[in-house]
Amino acid sequence: MNAILNAQFWFFVGITAGIFTILGLGLQLQFGYAGLLNFGHVAFMAIGGYTTAILVVKTGMSLWIAAVLALLVAVPFSLLLGLPTLRLRADYLAMTTLAFAEIVRYVAINEEGLTGGSQGTINLAGVGTATNYNREWLAMIGTVRDWLEPLLGDLASRDFIMLIIVWTVAIAAIILVQYLVRSPWGRVLKSIREEEDAAAALGKDVFRFKQQALAIGSVLGALAGVFHAFQFSFFSPADFVPIVTFFVWMVIILGGTARNWGVPIGAAVFAVLFAGTRFLDVPPFSWLESDERAYLRMIIIGLALILLMMFRPQGVLGKREEMVLE
Amino acid sequence: MSRQPLLRVDALVKHFGGLRAVDHAAFDVTEGTITALIGPNGAGKTTLFNLVSGFLREDGGSVHFGDQDITRAAPHDVAAVGLIRTFQQPRVMTRMTVRENLHLASKDQPGEQLRNLFINRRATRRREREVGDRAEDLLQLVDLTRVADDYAGTLSGGQRKLLEFARALMPEPRMVLLDEPLAGVNPTLGRRLEAMIEQLRSEHDVTILVIEHDLPAVMRISDQVVVMSDGRVIAEGRPQEVRRDQAVIDAYLGTHADIPDPGEDLP
Amino acid sequence: MSELLQLIVNGLMTGAILAIGAVGVTLVLGILRLLHVAHGDTIAFGAYAGLLVASAFGDNMVAGIVGAILATAVLAVGLDYILWRPLRRRQAGLVSLLLTSIGLALVLRHAIFWVVGANPRQYPLDLLRVFELGPVRLSLSQVIALVLASASILLVGWLFARTNIGKRMRALSDDFSLAAVVGIDVNRTILLIWALSGALAGLAGVLQGLVRNSFNPNLGFQLLLPVFAAVVLGGIGSAYGALAGGLILGLAMEVATWDGLLGGVPASYKQVVAFAVLILVLIVRPEGVFGKAELR
Numbered sequence: 001m002n003a004i005l006n007a008q009f010w011f012f013v014g015i016t017a018g019i020f021t022i023l024g025l026g027l028q029l030q031f032g033y034a035g036l037l038n039f040g041h042v043a044f045m046a047i048g049g050y051t052t053a054i055l056v057v058k059t060g061m062s063l064w065i066a067a068v069l070a071l072l073v074a075v076p077f078s079l080l081l082g083l084p085t086l087r088l089r090a091d092y093l094a095m096t097t098l099a100f101a102e103i104v105r106y107v108a109i110n111e112e113g114l115t116g117g118s119q120g121t122i123n124l125a126g127v128g129t130a131t132n133y134n135r136e137w138l139a140m141i142g143t144v145r146d147w148l149e150p151l152l153g154d155l156a157s158r159d160f161i162m163l164i165i166v167w168t169v170a171i172a173a174i175i176l177v178q179y180l181v182r183s184p185w186g187r188v189l190k191s192i193r194e195e196e197d198a199a200a201a202l203g204k205d206v207f208r209f210k211q212q213a214l215a216i217g218s219v220l221g222a223l224a225g226v227f228h229a230f231q232f233s234f235f236s237p238a239d240f241v242p243i244v245t246f247f248v249w250m251v252i253i254l255g256g257t258a259r260n261w262g263v264p265i266g267a268a269v270f271a272v273l274f275a276g277t278r279f280l281d282v283p284p285f286s287w288l289e290s291d292e293r294a295y296l297r298m299i300i301i302g303l304a305l306i307l308l309m310m311f312r313p314q315g316v317l318g319k320r321e322e323m324v325l326e
Numbered sequence: 327m328s329r330q331p332l333l334r335v336d337a338l339v340k341h342f343g344g345l346r347a348v349d350h351a352a353f354d355v356t357e358g359t360i361t362a363l364i365g366p367n368g369a370g371k372t373t374l375f376n377l378v379s380g381f382l383r384e385d386g387g388s389v390h391f392g393d394q395d396i397t398r399a400a401p402h403d404v405a406a407v408g409l410i411r412t413f414q415q416p417r418v419m420t421r422m423t424v425r426e427n428l429h430l431a432s433k434d435q436p437g438e439q440l441r442n443l444f445i446n447r448r449a450t451r452r453r454e455r456e457v458g459d460r461a462e463d464l465l466q467l468v469d470l471t472r473v474a475d476d477y478a479g480t481l482s483g484g485q486r487k488l489l490e491f492a493r494a495l496m497p498e499p500r501m502v503l504l505d506e507p508l509a510g511v512n513p514t515l516g517r518r519l520e521a522m523i524e525q526l527r528s529e530h531d532v533t534i535l536v537i538e539h540d541l542p543a544v545m546r547i548s549d550q551v552v553v554m555s556d557g558r559v560i561a562e563g564r565p566q567e568v569r570r571d572q573a574v575i576d577a578y579l580g581t582h583a584d585i586p587d588p589g590e591d592l593p
Numbered sequence: 594m595s596e597l598l599q600l601i602v603n604g605l606m607t608g609a610i611l612a613i614g615a616v617g618v619t620l621v622l623g624i625l626r627l628l629h630v631a632h633g634d635t636i637a638f639g640a641y642a643g644l645l646v647a648s649a650f651g652d653n654m655v656a657g658i659v660g661a662i663l664a665t666a667v668l669a670v671g672l673d674y675i676l677w678r679p680l681r682r683r684q685a686g687l688v689s690l691l692l693t694s695i696g697l698a699l700v701l702r703h704a705i706f707w708v709v710g711a712n713p714r715q716y717p718l719d720l721l722r723v724f725e726l727g728p729v730r731l732s733l734s735q736v737i738a739l740v741l742a743s744a745s746i747l748l749v750g751w752l753f754a755r756t757n758i759g760k761r762m763r764a765l766s767d768d769f770s771l772a773a774v775v776g777i778d779v780n781r782t783i784l785l786i787w788a789l790s791g792a793l794a795g796l797a798g799v800l801q802g803l804v805r806n807s808f809n810p811n812l813g814f815q816l817l818l819p820v821f822a823a824v825v826l827g828g829i830g831s832a833y834g835a836l837a838g839g840l841i842l843g844l845a846m847e848v849a850t851w852d853g854l855l856g857g858v859p860a861s862y863k864q865v866v867a868f869a870v871l872i873l874v875l876i877v878r879p880e881g882v883f884g885k886a887e888l889r
Contacts, residue, residue, distance in 0.1 A: 037688065084876040090687055091628040092875050095821050099868040102818060106868075110861050184429070184437030184454065187422070191430050194419035201379060201413075202431045203405035203497060204438075212440060242814075246695050253692065291711065295703040302699030309693040310679060 009275075011159035015231060017264065017271035018166035019224050024251040024263040025170075025177050026220030032257035033181055034213035035193030037094040040081065040101030041248055044074050044218040046108060046240040048225025050115055053235075056133040057124040063136040067226045071219050078218035082211045098242060108237040120236025121229075134233040166227055170264065173220060178260045180216070189213055243298075247274070250305055256314055273301065332357040332392060332501055332533045333409070338377055339386035340370075340557075347373045349557035350387065355501070355550070360527050360534045362544040362565075365554035366577060371537045372414060374554070375503050379411040380404040391501070406433075408500035412507065414537075416490035420479030424470055424489055427478050428461040429454075431496035457496075464492040467522065484515050491519065495526070501533040502526070508540045516540070520547055545569070553577065595728030600847045602729050602739075606804050608843020609742035614797040614816060615823035615835035616749055617790035623830025624762055624786055625677070626687065630694040632794060632820065634701035637813030639665040639798025641705050644714055652717035658741070661795040669791025670784055672697070677787075678780075698814070705810040713807035720806060738803040745796055746836055753832045762786060819846070819864065822871035828881030837883065842870060 023045065030036040051070035055061045061069075085096045108115045116123035125131040141158050148156035180186050191199040192206050200206050229235060251270050255262025274297065288296060331354035340348040348370045355361045363371050376382040378389050380401040388397045391407050399407075419427050435457065436442040437450035465471045468488040473481065478489060487507065494502050507523070508516045524547055526532040538544050544551065544565070551568040553561040555577040561568050568574055614636055621629045629635075639661045646660025647653055676697065680690060722733040731739070753759035761782050801816065802808050823842045827834025846866045849858040858866060874881060 037691070084872065088875055088879070091622075091691060092825075092879065094628065094691060095818075095825070096872050096875055099818055099822075099871045103865055103868050106862065106865050110859065180440075180443065183443050184435045184450070185440055185443060187426060187430050188438055190422055190426075191419050194421055195417040197381065197401070198413065198417035198419070199430070200401035201381075201405060201411050202493070203402050203410075203433055205400075205402045243699070246699070249692060249695070292707060295707040298703040299700050299707070302696040302701075302703070305696030305699070306676065306693050309685065309689045309696070310676075310683075313685070313689050 007155065008157060008159055011157065011163045013271045013275045014163045015159060015166055016275050017267045018163065018170045019227050019231070020248065020251050020267035020270060021170040021264045022166075022173055022220055022224040022227065023248045024255070024267050025173050025260065026217035026224070027248050028217075028252050028257065028260065028263055029177055029181070029189075029220070030213050030217040032252060032259075033186065033189045033193060034210055035090075035196075036086070036210060036214060037090045038097050038214070038217070039094045039242070039245055039249075040097035040099075040104075041217070041221050042240045042242065042244040043081075043101035043104040044077065044221030045225035045228060045244070046101075046104055046237070047074055047077055047218075048222030049229040049235055049239075050108060050121075050225075051222075052226050052229050053121045053124060053133040054114065057121075057131050063133065070226055071222050074218040074222035075215050078215040079211065081218075082214045086207060086210045086214065098245075101240075101242060101245065105237050105240055108240070115237070118237060120238075121234050132233060134230060137230045138233070162231055166231075169223070169227070173223070174260055174264065177216075177220075181260065185209075185212075246305075247301070250301065250308075253305070253308055253313075273297075273304075329357045329359075331355060333378070333535065334390040335374070335378065335387070336389070337387040338374065338384055338389065340373055340377055340382060341385050346557050348377060351554065351557065351559050352387075353552045353559050353562050355533060355535050357533050358527065358531055359549040360523065360536065360547055361550040361552060362548040363535060363537045363552050363554065364539070364541065364544055365560075368556075369554040369577075370557040371554055372505060373557075375411060375505055375537065378404075379409065379503060405497065408498075409503065410494045410497060410499040410501075411503035412490050412494050412505050414505045414509065416483075416486040418478040418481065418486050418489050418493070420477065422478060423475050424478050424481070425461060425465070425474045427489060427493055428464060428496050429457050431493040432457040432460065433497035460496065464495055468492045484511055487511055487515075487519070491522070495532075499532060501535065504534060504536040504538075506537050506539065508538060508543055516543065523547060597848070597851050597853060598727070599729050600851050601844065602731070604844035604847030605840065606735060606739055606742065606800075606843070607847060608840035609739070609746060610797050610800045610804065610839075611816070611819055611823045611843050612836045612839025613742065613745055613749070613793050613800065614820040615827065615839045616832050617793040617797075618820055619824045619827065619830055619832060619835040620762065620786050621790055622824065625783065627677070627690045627694065629790075630691065630817065631698040631701060632790075633813035633815070633817030634698045634705070635665060635669065635791065635794040635813070636798040636801065636816055636820075637705055637810055638668060638701055639795030640802040640808060640812060641709055641714075641798070641810070642795065643799040643802060644709075644716065647717055654716060654718060654737070657716065658796075658799050661799045662792045663795070665795025665798065666788045666791040669787040669794070673784060673787045677783075702810055702813060709810070711809060713809050715807045716802055718803075732806075734803040738800045741796070741803075742800055745793075749793070749832065750836065758785060758789075759832070815864070818871060819867035822867045822874070824881075825871055825874045825879075826881055828883040831881070831883045834881055834883035838881065842867060845870065 023041065026044070027038060027041050030038045048070045051073050052063070052066045055066035055069060056063050081097065081100050085093055088096060109118045111117070112123065112127070121133065122130050124133065141161050144161050145156050145158065148161070181189070188199065188204050188209050191204065192209055196206055228239070247270065251266040252263060253266070254269050255264070255266030278293070278297070333355040335354070336352050338348050338351045339346070351370065351374060363374070365371055373382065377384050380396070380399050380403065384397060388395060390396065391409055394407055396404055396407060396409070419430070422430070434453070436446055436453055442450050465474050468491060470485060470488055470492065473485065478486070481489060491504075491507060504523070507519055511519065520543055523534060523536070527534060548565055551563065551565050552559055553568055553571070553574045560573045560577060561571040614632065618629055618632050621627050621632070642664040643657040643661030646664070647657025650656035676693060680693060685693075716734060718734045720732060720734070724731045724733070724736055798813070801812055805812070819842060823839040824835055825838070826842055827836070827838025846863045848854070849866045850860050850863060851857045
């Protein structure tokens with residue numbers, strides 16, 4: 001009952017934070033640096049997860065190769081999204097990216113033969129045959145666990161190992177994005193966010209840079225989707241509803257947009273808020289039924305977003321001068 | 327000194343709905359000269375700049391830069407052939423430092439291509455150093471060295487004008503289109519800018535086309551003057567000739583502006 | 594053929610709801626420059642307000658409809674005082690407003706969930722009573738919805754054609770400060786815009802509840818993107834455009850499933866028709882059918 005002292009609970013929060021960090025970095029690059037109002041980010045999480053699972057189940061491919069392909073596949077999808085939409089004004093771009101993500105979700109729900117339909121990946125090999133795409137991952141974790149158990153005892157759980165792996169990748173991603181953003185390439189990106197026309201007048205191919213930011217951000221989104229697939233061994237279209245994109249927006253705002261090291265902190269705060277309120281038995285949540293808790297959680301997230309916009313649009317960590325939200 | 331026209335504008339046309347903003351405008355800008363584009367408000371001067379620099383699509387006519395047809399070129403392609411424009415209201419990147427604004431503007435940066443960030447890092451770093459040196463020189467030219475590492479958003483209006491000007495020079499352009507560089511600028515700063523513009527032409531052989539309303543300044547520094555009114559070019563020639571042209575006087579009399587004698591040194 | 598007629602009637606009903614919802618969105622977007630993502634959940638609020646008022650008055654549907662319209666209008670106006678006005682004072686940018694609207698959407702939707710629960714609900718009308726007009730079958734609630742929707746659309750059209758309100762709103766959409774100089778009370782006009790937008794949202798919610806046999810609090814978000822598509826189709830800022838766009842889109846969504854059209858779109862992909870329209874219009878003709886081309 002007292003979940004606060006339970007290490008496994010915190011590992012789970014940590015994993016959620018790690019996955020949201022990776023998602024957040026992608027969106028950060030697209031919005032915080034390139035100024036793209038992407039409201040379809042969750043679509044790439046879906047593309048990453050589904051491509052992995054589909055390739056493993058339908059073609060018998062190795063999970064590792066499937067995961068790499070899933071990341072690569074995000075790029076042409078981002079081109080598909082970007083080509084018609086990147087020239088649009090900010091709020092129109094928001095609408096079209098949202099519509100794009102919903103199309104992806106509807107396809108996932110309806111194309112049962114491809115995706116297992118609304119029931120999710122359990123039906124990937126056909127209704128009635130429960131499939132598991134995740135065998136290799138679980139086997140690997142099992143091996144690592146056997147290796148760690150004599151050293152760490154009870155601590156060496158699946159979630160602990162997952163936590164280390166996710167955060168290693170997340171930190172590597174932060175370093176990579178930081179490197180990109182500090183480079184001349186990143187400088188052009190920032191200039192496009194600031195004064196697109198002036199950047200073009202100085203010789204920068206604005207469309208190409210935006211497309212590249214969209215593509216890299218999408219690959220990061222797909223990477224988060226792959227980890228999601230690893231962690232839960234099963235997912236359905238309901239995991240990729242628009243609210244998830246809004247969660248990622250919250251993460252980058254909390255951390256202060258245009259600050260890469262703010263993203264993991266925003267993700268951590270969000271993960272505690274989200275996973276914490278699901279499992280912790282603290283008032284006021286302990287007074288409520290489980291479905292009411294879910295509603296209250298959402299209400300709190302919505303209120304937090306509103307309050308942030310009203311009183312601290314630069315985020316918890318951001319500086320006023322660097323405020324990207326005008 | 328007889329040189330070739332670097333910029334050739336031929337029968338350029340642009341409509342906005344029923345309005346003819348630019349109506350078969352045609353003129354040349356000789357290489358290595360300062361040409362002023364003047365005319366009453368609404369004459370179509372900035373629209374012409376936008377057409378030449380690729381921000382607007384022509385409804386007719388053509389633009390040639392050297393031997394290249396840049397009529398349909400996008401803004402970044404126009405910049406790539408060496409034609410750089412500034413904006414009437416300075417568009418500095420407020421959330422980047424002054425120095426970053428300058429570094430950004432440089433051309434031929436391998437670090438702007440993603441692959442060079444991973445496989446050709448030495449060339450990237452070398453070029454960045456060269457860019458840094460040039461930025462330092464330009465900072466000194468416009469006397470912004472003191473604020474080099476401040477956010478451009480903290481600069482005053484006059485300082486932003488200077489930054490916009492310096493930034494346009496970073497990519498070593500063959501020609502610059504200056505949109506009202508002296509507007510809203512105090513007289514001392516204005517004289518400095520005039521001197522810098524002349525220096526550009528004389529020492530660096532940069533061709534300049536400048537929109538200006540400060541007619542005394544125009545008369546002082548221009549080699550050629552092109553006058554526009556109602557979207558058309560109504561006069562083209564040396565400052566003295568244009569000043570005496572009846573069509574020009576009529577166009578300006580309509581707006582109660584006096585065209586000064588280039589020989590006078592007005593207070 | 595009879596199937597096609599039924600689809601056309603369904604399409605007009607869907608279209609009417611989209612049209613009424615779209616007018617609210619287009620006004621707020623065109624004049625206040627706010628992409629009101631919370632409009633969908635405002636519509637849901639209307640549907641449920643109607644439900645609660647109707648049962649409070651002894652299952653009186655008329656009371657429910659009036660209650661829905663009033664309650665939602667009051668909500669919208671109240672939110673201007675609490676949220677939008679302070680944000681306008683702080684000169685909040687496009688993105689801040691958008692994110693606030695998203696936060697508001699989350700709060701509204703889940704507050705509704707909390708109060709009424711997730712179980713599907715329906716209005717207190719006889720579901721079994723069916724009218725047959727030729728080959729077309731309509732339930733009692735659908736007939737009520739059809740009549741109400743037609744009347745409302747005509748009323749809104751008249752409102753913008755004949756009265757001063759439309760002119761004032763149009764003046765505001767061009768330039769806030771200029772409108773103030775000319776003597777237009779900016780704050781009061783903004784309140785009017787919210788009141789109208791809210792009232793229409795409430796009406797749209799009730800209509801949606803009538804048209805569907807049962808509904809849940811997600812009905813708002815489900816309508817959001819189709820409403821946006823209608824707004825864009827009709828041209829942002831144009832009330833007439835929103836009406837026309839809504840009707841055309843509603844028809845397109847339903848008729849697209851007709852098997853006379855090469856088998857037709859599967860019914861579950863109806864929403865995707867709206868998404869596709871949204872994306873295509875923004876790419877090909879962003880000013881919509883009735884809008885004026887925006888100079889960048």
